Amino acid sequence: MSISMALFSPPAPNLRTLLSSPRSLPKPRLTLKPSPSLMPKAPAFFAVSASSDNGAGAVPSSAVAVEEQGEPKVAVEPAKEPERENGSVASAPEEGAVAVAKFNDSRWVGGTWNLKQFQKDGSTDWDAVIDAEVRRRKWLEDNPESSSNDDPVVFDTSIIPWWAWMKRFHLPEAELLNGRAAMIGFFMAYLVDSLTGVGLVDQMGNFFCKTLLFIAVVGVLVIRKNEDVETIKKLIEETTFYDKQWQATWQDDNSGSSKNG
Amino acid sequence: MATASSISLKTFTGLRQNTAEKPHFAAAAAVPAARRPAARQFRVLAAKTSPKLANRNLRVAVIGGGPAGGAAAEALAKGGVETFLIERKLDNAKPCGGAIPLCMVGEFDLPLDIIDRRVTKMKMISPSNVAVDIGRTLKPHEYIGMVRREVLDAYLRERAAKNGATVINGLFLKMDMPEDKNAPYRLHFSEYSGMKGGVGEKRTLEVDAVIGADGANSRVAKSIGAGDYEYAIAFQERIKIPEDKMVYYENLAEMYVGDDVSPDFYGWVFPKCDHVAVGTGTVTHKGDIKKFQLATRNRAKDKILGGKIIRVEAHPIPEHPRPRRLSGRVALVGDAAGYVTKCSGEGIYFAAKSGRMCAEAIVEGSEQGKRMVEESDLRKYLEKWDKTYWPTYKVLDVLQKVFYRSNPAREAFVEMCADEYVQKMTFDSYLYKTVVPGNPLDDLKLAVNTIGSLVRANALRKEMQKL
Numbered sequence: 099m100s101i102s103m104a105l106f107s108p109p110a111p112n113l114r115t116l117l118s119s120p121r122s123l124p125k126p127r128l129t130l131k132p133s134p135s136l137m138p139k140a141p142a143f144f145a146v147s148a149s150s151d152n153g154a155g156a157v158p159s160s161a162v163a164v165e166e167q168g169e170p171k172v173a174v175e176p177a178k179e180p181e182r183e184n185g186s187v188a189s190a191p192e193e194g195a196v197a198v199a200k201f202n203d204s205r206w207v208g209g210t211w212n213l214k215q216f217q218k219d220g221s222t223d224w225d226a227v228i229d230a231e232v233r234r235r236k237w238l239e240d241n242p243e244s245s246s247n248d249d250p251v252v253f254d255t256s257i258i259p260w261w262a263w264m265k266r267f268h269l270p271e272a273e274l275l276n277g278r279a280a281m282i283g284f285f286m287a288y289l290v291d292s293l294t295g296v297g298l299v300d301q302m303g304n305f306f307c308k309t310l311l312f313i314a315v316v317g318v319l320v321i322r323k324n325e326d327v328e329t330i331k332k333l334i335e336e337t338t339f340y341d342k343q344w345q346a347t348w349q350d351d352n353s354g355s356s357k358n359g
Numbered sequence: 360m361a362t363a364s365s366i367s368l369k370t371f372t373g374l375r376q377n378t379a380e381k382p383h384f385a386a387a388a389a390v391p392a393a394r395r396p397a398a399r400q401f402r403v404l405a406a407k408t409s410p411k412l413a414n415r416n417l418r419v420a421v422i423g424g425g426p427a428g429g430a431a432a433e434a435l436a437k438g439g440v441e442t443f444l445i446e447r448k449l450d451n452a453k454p455c456g457g458a459i460p461l462c463m464v465g466e467f468d469l470p471l472d473i474i475d476r477r478v479t480k481m482k483m484i485s486p487s488n489v490a491v492d493i494g495r496t497l498k499p500h501e502y503i504g505m506v507r508r509e510v511l512d513a514y515l516r517e518r519a520a521k522n523g524a525t526v527i528n529g530l531f532l533k534m535d536m537p538e539d540k541n542a543p544y545r546l547h548f549s550e551y552s553g554m555k556g557g558v559g560e561k562r563t564l565e566v567d568a569v570i571g572a573d574g575a576n577s578r579v580a581k582s583i584g585a586g587d588y589e590y591a592i593a594f595q596e597r598i599k600i601p602e603d604k605m606v607y608y609e610n611l612a613e614m615y616v617g618d619d620v621s622p623d624f625y626g627w628v629f630p631k632c633d634h635v636a637v638g639t640g641t642v643t644h645k646g647d648i649k650k651f652q653l654a655t656r657n658r659a660k661d662k663i664l665g666g667k668i669i670r671v672e673a674h675p676i677p678e679h680p681r682p683r684r685l686s687g688r689v690a691l692v693g694d695a696a697g698y699v700t701k702c703s704g705e706g707i708y709f710a711a712k713s714g715r716m717c718a719e720a721i722v723e724g725s726e727q728g729k730r731m732v733e734e735s736d737l738r739k740y741l742e743k744w745d746k747t748y749w750p751t752y753k754v755l756d757v758l759q760k761v762f763y764r765s766n767p768a769r770e771a772f773v774e775m776c777a778d779e780y781v782q783k784m785t786f787d788s789y790l791y792k793t794v795v796p797g798n799p800l801d802d803l804k805l806a807v808n809t810i811g812s813l814v815r816a817n818a819l820r821k822e823m824q825k826l
Contacts, residue, residue, distance in 0.1 A: 232822040244660035346682035
């Protein structure tokens with residue numbers, strides 16, 4: 099048996115065609131030639147065909163959102179494309195492994211993001227780099243690609259400086275958690291004061307109140323979504339599960355020894 | 360009838376006691392039983408209290424002739440024990456990754472021509488195809504050996520036979536438990552000797568102790584009620600690829616990680632003697648294994664283009680040890696016991712090592728085959744094994760739990776592998792089977808980098824979910 103992959107010829111040079119859906123092209127011949135004149139009309143085609151996507155579903159919808167900026171263009175192996183009707187949906191070629199679309203973006207050069215193309219006001223726009231990488235990973239998750247020796251991927255997320263990550267991900271989350279902690283703290287302090295008459299300063303001197311404060315802080319940090327409670331229970335069980343499996347043979351030596359010599 | 364005084368030598372015995380031709384239960388029973396303390400303690404009792412065997416050596420059967428069985432039989436035979444190695448298929452080419460660490464070559468005196476290839480480079484490929492080369496830190500004499508199982512197994516068995524073990528071509532059927540404390544085990548098996556394609560003659564064999572080395576579906580384990588384990592299915596296709604593509608895999612192995620390739624394991628391309636093995640495995644989604652295999656082939660597509668599949672094979676990989684690895688005078692070793700590491704799925708070295716360790720415990724407990732053994736002597740092997748290799752297993756379990764969890768974790772994993780310190784630690788612990796603590800400052804830096812990678816990858820994943 100030979101691999102069906104033998105059918106796949108190496109991809110032809112990537113042609114800049116319209117964004118993803120070839121089925122939206124009006125004339126079949128145009129799949130093989132770049133047709134800049136059709137670009138302005140592209141959004142309309144996508145609005146029509148977006149609902150009938152079956153294969154590369156994720157990209158066209160996201161492509162519509164960013165098409166105005168003219169960013170990701172997806173090349174399709176032209177050799178595999180059969181004739182297309184005007185605006186009709188050709189489902190067969192998109193299925194299976196025949197029409198394989200590779201990830202392509204003008205700023206993705208040599209297996210990494212070309213930071214020079216992300217300049218904004220003289221310095222690199224790290225948010226845009228993060229967005230681009232997110233889109234690339236999402237694309238690859240839905241359409242896994244073969245890794246190739248000729249153009250290896252060498253992108254490393256650590257080139258994005260730590261403060262860019264902080265600004266984008268940590269700070270909003272921190273704001274949220276601090277807000278929760280503040281609300282809980284204020285309410286609990288008021289409640290304890292109204293029930294016991296102990297003021298805020300005196301509460302802080304009390305060991306029990308300090309313990310409650312600690313629990314509240316840890317709780318806010320650790321339980322961020324409702325599902326986290328279950329997740330933590332499972333994690334605790336997981337950390338000791340493997341150990342238990344190994345110890346199992348030592349548990350029942352008393353019952354086993356009496357039977358056999 | 361051979362009497363005690365007649366000599367029936369199979370090989371040069373030297374200091375070994377003479378053994379009667381047909382050891383019979385009566386001979387053993389004639390030995391006045393030294394009464395052992397009635398209360399059995401868990402702590403190991405000295406072998407001095409077990410009865411001395413008159414007129415014969417200890418008889419031990421090793422069921423299964425793979426690396427575990429071969430190593431066990433050799434150690435037993437060298438130690439003066441009368442050894443029977445029962446293997447059902449002497450030319451069996453067990454489906455296997457076939458990778459052995461460097462230390463195995465030294466510890467088991469393997470001849471270098473057993474090793475088909477020396478892998479000195481590995482490529483880890485993340486879900487988004489970030490490819491990282493590891494192996495820069497390897498010294499010139501260090502490598503991962505790729506072997507053919509039929510060659511390795513046969514070599515170890517032959518060496519056992521040369522040392523005095525009796526190799527029996529037969530299929531183990533079942534085992535009768537001993538009637539009382541020093542009674543032998545009666546094994547029932549079908550012997551295939553001489554008959555090709557025949558059903559085999561039913562035979563029995565009486566032995567004093569049994570080592571179960573018969574693999575993941577061990578019948579010995581069933582006989583002693585050892586319990587079950589979770590197992591992964593490893594599915595592999597042997598693909599013969601064109602010569603020019605084979606050059607790339609000259610001494611390089613690849614590991615692909617990703618949800619498409621496996622939800623809890625990895626896909627691999629391992630070079631064999633003249634072809635590559637492309638495969639994947641999973642514990643939790645065994646039904647989708649074909650889908651995962653297709654995805655693995657897809658990820659390696661460019662590099663195996665034009666190849667022909669010459670063989671398809673699958674085998675189970677235990678995920679953790681069986682609940683009971685020992686019962687009476689029967690011990691399990693190798694895959695039968697479940698000694699496969701997590702994360703890498705490595706089993707050959709641990710099989711051979713556990714076989715040897717168990718055999719050495721029997722030899723020591725029986726004082727070179729002169730005394731009867733008891734369960735406590737075999738427990739010593741379990742103690743030693745757990746103490747020596749528990750850190751290795753635990754570390755690999757933690758690695759698997761942390762880094763094979765999800766795509767972001769795998770991306771972080773591959774990112775971490777680009778670090779030289781990580782590569783050095785990984786290879787040192789893999790090749791020499793010791794968990795080396797390393798420089799604390801570097802460890803701290805590594806911990807910080809790991810957390811950083813995980814945080815970044817998970818943050819990207821959260822953004823991806825918004826899309």
